[in-house]
Amino acid sequence: MGKRWTRTTSQTQFLNAKLAEYVQARVDNNIEPFRSKLNEEWFQRWPEHQVMFPEWKEDDTALSQGQMQILGQAIDKRQKVMFSCNLY
16 A cells, blocks of 8 residues: 555545546546546646645745755656556
């Protein structure tokens, strides 16, 4: 089992709103396009930089080199997970 993940209230609402669409995708045996769309929408709403550095805002000074490295690793990890799950 993977590590526990704590969702925010808005993330839970987002996922709950997708439940009927998910069920229909399962019925239609069309889950991969659903997952791809869900992940795209998810990362548009909650990009890694907001999760990794919530205090940082777009008009702040640029992220440091160390922060950029951490962010790059998080994006790389997400892409590997999504690729291994055939979401691309």
